[in-house]
Amino acid sequence: MLKQDVAQAVIAEALKTGGDFAEIFLEDRQNNNISMLSGRVESVNSRRLHGAGVRVFSGFQGVYVYTNDTSMNGLLDCAKRAASAIEGKAFYAPKDLVWTDVPNIHFIQESPDAVKSARKVAKMKEAQAVLNNEQEIVQGSISYMDSVQRVWIANSEGLFTTDTRVYTRMSVAAIASNGTENQTGSTSPGGMQGFEIFNARIDPEAMAKEAARQARTMLHAPMCPAGIMPVVIDNGFGGVIFHEACGHSLEATAVAVGNSEMCGKLGQKVAADCVTAIDDGTIPNEWGSLNIDDEGTPTTRLVLIENGILKNYMIDKLNARRMNMPITGSGRRQGYMFAPTSRMRNTYIAAGNDDNDEIIASMGDGLYAKKMGGGSVEPTTGKFNFAVGEGYLVKDGKIAHPVRGASLIGRGSEILLKIDRVGKDMQMAQGMCGSISGSIPTNVGQPMIRVSEMTVGGR
């Protein structure tokens, strides 16, 4: 843990060369990971992460130094190395630290670090037992993870606080084979929850059935034809399209330095009228939720786009200075090894008014992407690429047959304007989002949506 007198001394040291803001972030984290292949436990790995980082600002410049040595001397040394990057005379006197209690909105019943690994393995075996009886499934790959992260944050504005984040997640991948070809299907639910997540949200048997169904469906699917066509993207992980094609472009990380196609577009129309998008860290027990962000700011619910109009960017402390705009509780990092920056939390397109059956019936010929794979985007140009995990060719408004190997490519700004249907049933799905402040849990989400035309890659 971080002691108040240590934190105060470290902050004072960090400001000695002219910095105008200093912060210390200390983390102690226990991660547990179990992996199982075809019913056999392959590895049980526990890892204790322990370290701290000191950050100093001088105007728009940010300096970050981190270490595993969290003794008073180790932390003071960190502060000195950070201060040495700034060339000036001390002028900013840090405020006295005042303890702030963080209200916890994510109730945890059974902390996973207190649960024996054997119980975790038993849950994985429930899923494997189902896979064993699924036709054409030759292999199952199941993983389990939990993490209890305790953080202490103090800064020169007088903030001194702590928070605990608890995560539990399981993933089931099924491999279907016909002897010469393999296809995979997978599902990976999780939450900011303890082991009680298995009481309701994670059903290992249902996960196994779903993964097997996807893999089998894709095994029998021909390659997707390439071309430009209308595309319907289903709810849940389909929201990765918004996350990649638009979400990253709304992070101050890209906007503050002019590397986003969304720069200077606040108040302007950036999406079709039917699109409202939200980034919400306040939803209890959701994978991307928080109590406070990694700069100690209480988390928020932020409307990004309302009826097609751009309303907000996601902004962290350093970029708030560069943009001359307020912070939004969006400062996040994987851990002490990273300086925080603006990141997404639970980001989704809000429910609309359209009927799912009508959305497909009126699309003519095109692609129905039922399950999306991962994707990536280049924020400067908004160019993106998504794999379609489970896709179907639609002919004359009717689902014809499954197709594999499809990918969706385009530019975020163009696609947002081409969304012409938004369904009613918004669902979220869990992912790990990678960016310059590391890999963090985020939710993507949306109802079924339709894009009037999109480039589909295939063969």
Next chain:
Amino acid sequence: MTVDQFIQALLDEAQKEGILAAEVYLSSSDSFRAMCVKGQISNYTVHATRGLSLRGLYNGKMGYAATEAFDEEAVGQLVQAVKESAELTEDEDVQEIYQGDGEYPHVYNYNPALDQVAEQKKLQLIQDIEKKALALDERVTALNYNMISTSSGETRIVNRVVGADGKAHGLDLCYRDNMAVCYISATAKEGERVSTGSAFRVSRNFDEIDADQIAREAVEEALFMLRAAPVPSGAYRAIIDAKCMPDLLGVFAGVFSAESAQKGLSLLAGKEGEIIASEAVTLMDDPLLPGGLASQPFDAEGVATRTKAVIEKGKLTTLLHNLKTAKKAGVKTTGNAAKSGYAGAVNVSPSNFYLSPGEKSKEELLSQMGDGLVITEVSGLHAGANPISGDFSLIAQGYTVKDGKKDQPVEQITVAGNFYQLLKNVRAVGSDLTFPGSAIGSPSVDVGEISVAGK
């Protein structure tokens, strides 16, 4: 507690708790990183970190645990966690803690001079790069990425195996390595059109990173790509550029691992000795490559490393092995045990992994192709490539080739194919072997025909 005291305390406690073969893997590093955007230094990050993992054989099974806190409390916690891990692990494969090789190769992977480069000099480099890039052409609006990083680290393996006679034997191996990495990406604008171009340098000699050259390379690509447009969908003759081929090879590198093969995750299982690629293809795994990013004298199990061809003139000669997979297959380990970070379990991974260069220059490859495409960049690899089936469908850019010469820039296309098929289709491998920022390298490769989705 000093690090040495902590290691001895761990091995003592493990022995006391019945773990008769135990090993500590310690990784420590010191690194520096900064970016320069609009004249401002940003993302200035320095760290001094260390992490340790303990693994050990308990009742014949290997257990793992790791920590970054090196205190007395951690000693007992770690040993108990290793026991719990070993008790639950159902891996039937025989595992061992290695007793060592008599001799270890000498490898050039550390340049002491690099550790002495002042931070001010590193900052000056990226400031210079930005100035030079912006001055090259008025259409260059910014460097959207402009980063220098240096790192210097040490890897150490200490183990103890108690024999049937009650005597303990052990290894204590160590190597240092360091490197500097510079990566930039330039943005160009003309009217409504925006494009980017990038350049990368990896070196152990800081003065080799030339601000002029790297700025010019990124800017030239950005400007060239301003006019880029998709080509019509169809099948094209194609060359995959040396800048890009390593990315593709990297995604599918896992299929050459015996671990993947034994788990049924590689279609190369049991294919040793068979022809799996065209005669033009020779694929090397070379941990002794001087200055290579993955050069190292011993692998993650303490086995001395060696150079070998994985594919020789189209024939699969060997998969990559660690001790466990080698024992299972009844062969000798290839010294390819690896860990993803200090805390990871021992797996299998290539070292410096590259397609051997051929005779022809890239210009000759283009001229031999006549009309077609050169692919210079693919993205979306983690989503658009399936390492199990070999299928890939990737967003790509590059340029068209007309009458054997570079012609028009191309972007917003998808190239699709199958990695295994692509290996067989290779018509020629160029002489321009490049390692564009990782330990995986390749020359430009003429891959025959490739399927393209465009306009």
